[in-house]
Amino acid sequence: MTDNPFPLSRDNLLKAYRTMKTIREFEDRLHVDFAEGEIPGFVHLYAGEEASAAGIMMHLNDNDRIASTHRGHGHCIAKGVDVKAMMSEIYGKSTGACRGKGGSMHIADLSKGMMGANGILGAGAPLACGAALAAKKLGHGGIGISFVGDGASNQGMFLESLNLAAVWDLPVVFVVENNGYAESTSVDWAVACDSYVDRATGFGLPGVTVDGTDFFAVYETAGEVIKRAREGGGPSLLECKMIRFHGHFEGDAQTYRAEGEVDDHRANRDCIKNFRGRVTEAGVIAGGELDAIDREIASLIDASVEEAIAAPLPGAADLTTDVYVSY
Amino acid sequence: MAEAKARVGIIANPVSARDIRRVIANASNLQITDRANIVLRLLAGLRVFGIERVLMMPENGGIRGHVLRGLRQANNQGDGRFPAVDTLDMAVTSTVDDTCRAARLMCEAGVAVIVVLGGDGTHRAVASACGGVPIAGVSTGTNNAFPEHREPTITGLAAGIIAAGLVPDDVAFQRNKWLELSLGTRREIALVDIAVVAERYVGARAIWRVEKFRELFVAFAQPDAIGMSAIAGLIDAVGRGELEGRHLVFGPVACAAHVIRAPIAPGLVKTVGVASCGRLVPDEPHAIGVEAGSIALDGEREVTFGKEDRPSVTLRVDAVRTVDVAATMKFAARRGLFRTHQLHTSVEEFATKGGK
Numbered sequence: 142m143t144d145n146p147f148p149l150s151r152d153n154l155l156k157a158y159r160t161m162k163t164i165r166e167f168e169d170r171l172h173v174d175f176a177e178g179e180i181p182g183f184v185h186l187y188a189g190e191e192a193s194a195a196g197i198m199m200h201l202n203d204n205d206r207i208a209s210t211h212r213g214h215g216h217c218i219a220k221g222v223d224v225k226a227m228m229s230e231i232y233g234k235s236t237g238a239c240r241g242k243g244g245s246m247h248i249a250d251l252s253k254g255m256m257g258a259n260g261i262l263g264a265g266a267p268l269a270c271g272a273a274l275a276a277k278k279l280g281h282g283g284i285g286i287s288f289v290g291d292g293a294s295n296q297g298m299f300l301e302s303l304n305l306a307a308v309w310d311l312p313v314v315f316v317v318e319n320n321g322y323a324e325s326t327s328v329d330w331a332v333a334c335d336s337y338v339d340r341a342t343g344f345g346l347p348g349v350t351v352d353g354t355d356f357f358a359v360y361e362t363a364g365e366v367i368k369r370a371r372e373g374g375g376p377s378l379l380e381c382k383m384i385r386f387h388g389h390f391e392g393d394a395q396t397y398r399a400e401g402e403v404d405d406h407r408a409n410r411d412c413i414k415n416f417r418g419r420v421t422e423a424g425v426i427a428g429g430e431l432d433a434i435d436r437e438i439a440s441l442i443d444a445s446v447e448e449a450i451a452a453p454l455p456g457a458a459d460l461t462t463d464v465y466v467s468y
Numbered sequence: 469m470a471e472a473k474a475r476v477g478i479i480a481n482p483v484s485a486r487d488i489r490r491v492i493a494n495a496s497n498l499q500i501t502d503r504a505n506i507v508l509r510l511l512a513g514l515r516v517f518g519i520e521r522v523l524m525m526p527e528n529g530g531i532r533g534h535v536l537r538g539l540r541q542a543n544n545q546g547d548g549r550f551p552a553v554d555t556l557d558m559a560v561t562s563t564v565d566d567t568c569r570a571a572r573l574m575c576e577a578g579v580a581v582i583v584v585l586g587g588d589g590t591h592r593a594v595a596s597a598c599g600g601v602p603i604a605g606v607s608t609g610t611n612n613a614f615p616e617h618r619e620p621t622i623t624g625l626a627a628g629i630i631a632a633g634l635v636p637d638d639v640a641f642q643r644n645k646w647l648e649l650s651l652g653t654r655r656e657i658a659l660v661d662i663a664v665v666a667e668r669y670v671g672a673r674a675i676w677r678v679e680k681f682r683e684l685f686v687a688f689a690q691p692d693a694i695g696m697s698a699i700a701g702l703i704d705a706v707g708r709g710e711l712e713g714r715h716l717v718f719g720p721v722a723c724a725a726h727v728i729r730a731p732i733a734p735g736l737v738k739t740v741g742v743a744s745c746g747r748l749v750p751d752e753p754h755a756i757g758v759e760a761g762s763i764a765l766d767g768e769r770e771v772t773f774g775k776e777d778r779p780s781v782t783l784r785v786d787a788v789r790t791v792d793v794a795a796t797m798k799f800a801a802r803r804g805l806f807r808t809h810q811l812h813t814s815v816e817e818f819a820t821k822g823g824k
Contacts, residue, residue: 146668146760146772335530338486339499348497350486351672361671362488369491377491382562423668 145425148361149199154420157199157356159434161191161413163224164215166442168387171214171231174446175391181233182244187215189354189386192412193318194219196359197286197379200367204283206254206272208265210290210318211246212385213258222250228445234452240463241455254283263289263296266315270302273313273370284370285313291332292323294340303344306376314366315341315378318353324389325397341378353381354412357419384410474521474554475631476514477574477601479594480507480585481567482529485609487768488672494735495610503585504534506606506620510583511535511550513624517632517805519551523577525570526555528562564589568597575599580631581791583623588614588695588766592659595646595788602630602641604791610674610734611695611767613660618793626796629805639792639799644708645687646787649763650753651771651779658765659788661686661696662781665769666761673768678738682758684716685748685781695767699730703745712747713783715754719743733767753780 145151168188175184187194190212198219201207209216217227222238230237231245238248249257256272259265266287273285289299294317306313317337321328334340341348351362359381366377384406388395395403420426480503489495507524514522524532532555539550556573560566567586571594574582582601584594587609594603604627605615630640649656664683665675675681675696688708689700700706700714703726721727724741731737748754756763759775773779800806 148667148669148671329528335500335533336482336486338490338497342497342499347490347494348486349488349491350483351488357669357671358673361669362491365488365491365672380486419669 146423147357147420147425151425153199154426155430155434157195157360158413158416158420158426158431159438160195160198160219161356161416162435163438163441164188164191164194164218165413166438167214167218167224167228167445170442170446172387172391179450180231182246183390184214184231184245185212185390186385186387187212189406189411190318190320190381190383191215192356192359192416193316193353193381193383196356197316197363197367199360200364201254201284201286203252203254204276204281205286206256206269206276206283207286207288208256208268208272209258209288210265210293211258211260211262212290212318213246213248213288216288217248217250217255217258220250220255221253222248222255224441225445225448226250228442229449229452232449232452233454234449235455235459236448236452240459242459242463262293263299265289266299266302267305269313269315270305270309270311273306273311273376274309277312282371283312284367285311286316287313288316288318290323291317291319291321291328292326294337295323295332300344303341303346303376303378307345310375312370312373313376314363314370315376317378317380318383319380320383320385322385322389322397325393325395327397337378337380346376346378348378348380350380350382353383354410354415356412356416474523474577475580476519476627477523477525477570477577477579477582478507478510478585479525479567479570479574479582479590480527480531481525481564481590482527482531483562483564484586484590487610487674489610489674489676489733492674492676492736493733495733498608500530501534503608504531504538506585506608507531507535508538508550509620510606510624510627511539511553513621513626514628514631515549515551516625517628517634519628519631521552521554523554523556523574523579525566526558526560527566528560564593567593571597571601572599575601581627583627584615586615587612588660589768591615592657592766595659596657600789602789602791604793611660613690613693613695613697614766616793622797623791623793625800626791626793629796629800630791634803634805635796635799640796641789642708642792643786644788644790645713645750645783645785647685647687647713648782648784649765649779650782651763651773652777654771656765656770657787659687660766661689661700663696663764663767664756664758664761665764666758667769668760668762668772670762670769670772673764673770674733675764675767675769676733676736676738678732678740681718681740682761683718683756684714685754685783686714686716687783689714694731694734696732696764698732699728699740699742700745702728702730703742711785712749714745715748716745717743717757748781748783750783750785753782755780
């Protein structure tokens with residue numbers, strides 16, 4: 142093997158691949174199983190967008206808190222939430238991450254700094270500001286990260302959070318995952334200021350746009366904005382321009398997309414395929430090693446689904462547990 | 469009556485100046501509406517000398533929308549100070565590829581001048597694809613060593629004078645050098661500088677980690693420039709018109725021949741060690757001495773290489789023409805072109821009337 146030209150160690154390159162591939166397999170499996178009618182509620186899949194979650198989360202530790210979106214599975218996996226507990230949660234089973242009472246859009250694991258996926262658009266931003274304020278007051282060096290989509294970035298909560306972060310100088314990063322569509326509405330039509338960098342500037346924080354399908358571009362850029370926040374340099378906004386391979390939700394007919402649009406993305410802008418090509422061509426990791434990881438992940442996802450199906454639903458007695466908090 | 473053919477193209481790509489230098493330094497972020505206002509000021513300047521139609525690059529970033537709104541509002545008020553704007557028929561990718569494609573199409577459409585909003589990177593993209601059409605640069609980028617800082621109304625006036633055929637080429641245009649990179653079968657150009665850095669990935673593209681700097685080639689280098697060329701400019705400046713460039717090899721500060729503080733990006737002044745700084749003569753390929761790394765063209769990493777790629781850099785003179793706004797305006801003033809509304813006098817007509 143030759144020397145490593147990348148900014149990550151070989152172990153971390155393998156970790157990044159494993160994270161992205163786990164997300165892809167998890168989502169592609171849900172895509173199939175949801176169509177069978179086995180899964181309650183809605184699922185919104187993250188396939189195609191993995192480089193964003195992996196490139197950002199590689200810089201975080203359990204002290205750092207993230208607030209996710211309705212499309213949160215990828216963020217959960219990259220932040221270290223247990224895959225089996227996630228699958229059970231999506232199946233609504235008592236072995237799930239939230240005992241089966243949250244479902245796809247409310248997976249949380251505070252021990253991993255994952256404050257939750259969120260069915261309310263833009264609602265993660267003030268939570269991330271709160272986590273950042275707590276980190277600043279406690280002085281433990283943690284940061285908050287808020288993920289929103291291009292659609293939710295128009296929500297008042299998100300815009301108020303940009304202002305709050307700027308005036309309180311919070312250690313927070315606002316990640317706008319711009320996949321081009323708010324459900325079925327094109328970003329070109331629905332975002333008046335046209336550029337998220339412009340929008341951040343309007344609130345007094347720097348913004349940067351990055352190709353969210355390029356793991357290394359996300360990794361390096363995220364490293365700088367996260368370091369800036371961690372060292373007291375203040376908040377910033379990171380726009381990841383990306384692509385979702387599936388519809389807004391499962392069952393979406395996607396009539397708003399151009400013919401062949403997704404095929405072109407899958408062929409040329411697949412972040413995992415491109416990552417794999419680069420690390421193997423550089424001679425840092427052999428294709429066989431990655432194939433072995435692929436097999437492990439396939440087994441993990443199979444086992445997750447089998448265990449989720451076999452697990453019991455929450456009982457009637459669970460109805461009020463974990464719902465109310467005693468102070 | 470047939471519509472007048474567009475004689476001027478305008479390229480304003482909204483994806484320029486959005487990279488990491490806004491976070492690691494304090495690089496400017498010219499907002500979309502500001503960029504649209506710049507286009508409107510250019511258009512107002514262009515119309516003065518009879519330019520009726522202008523070709524613009526399509527984009528989805530909002531510039532054209534704001535420009536068209538401005539034109540509509542002016543028309544509603546009966547204000548005829550803007551030319552009509554046509555949009556090139558091309559798919560939009562929202563990447564730098566749009567800039568290259570638009571430059572190529574404008575060349576094919578036979579425009580006399582392409583006005584470019586951007587910094588060194590955007591100008592590089594246009595120069596690589598415009599087929600020799602002269603460029604009038606408006607500085608709106610991150611590093612702006614190549615385009616000059618100037619009020620766009622004046623750039624529009626000068627471009628209009630040129631497109632109307634009112635000024636001879638030897639007055640209107642400056643000849644510029646560029647650097648050619650050869651890397652295996654790949655050929656690239658840079659208008660200002662080619663930097664070789666140790667990082668062997670493209671990643672966030674910008675370069676700012678001075679400990680990774682290995683070599684630098686510059687076509688020109690001024691002491692008051694921003695960006696990598698400033699390093700050469702502060703050691704041994706070389707002008708745009710001189711028939712040579714510079715080649716620098718970086719080295720550890722502890723044992724370097726030159727240790728200087730240089731503004732390598734907006735707001736980012738770093739101490740760098742330079743082991744040697746020599747002349748780069750035209751048309752002689754200069755092999756890159758580093759075995760592996762990545763290459764930044766006009767400030768952004770574009771390509772990685774290993775020793776099997778055998779990259780080399782060649783300085784070319786007379787490679788690309790730019791509009792000399794100051795000389796054009798001076799010529800126009802001396803000829804009295806601004807003194808009358810009867811402005812459709814060609815250079816030849818003017819000469820026959822005894823003007824000089």
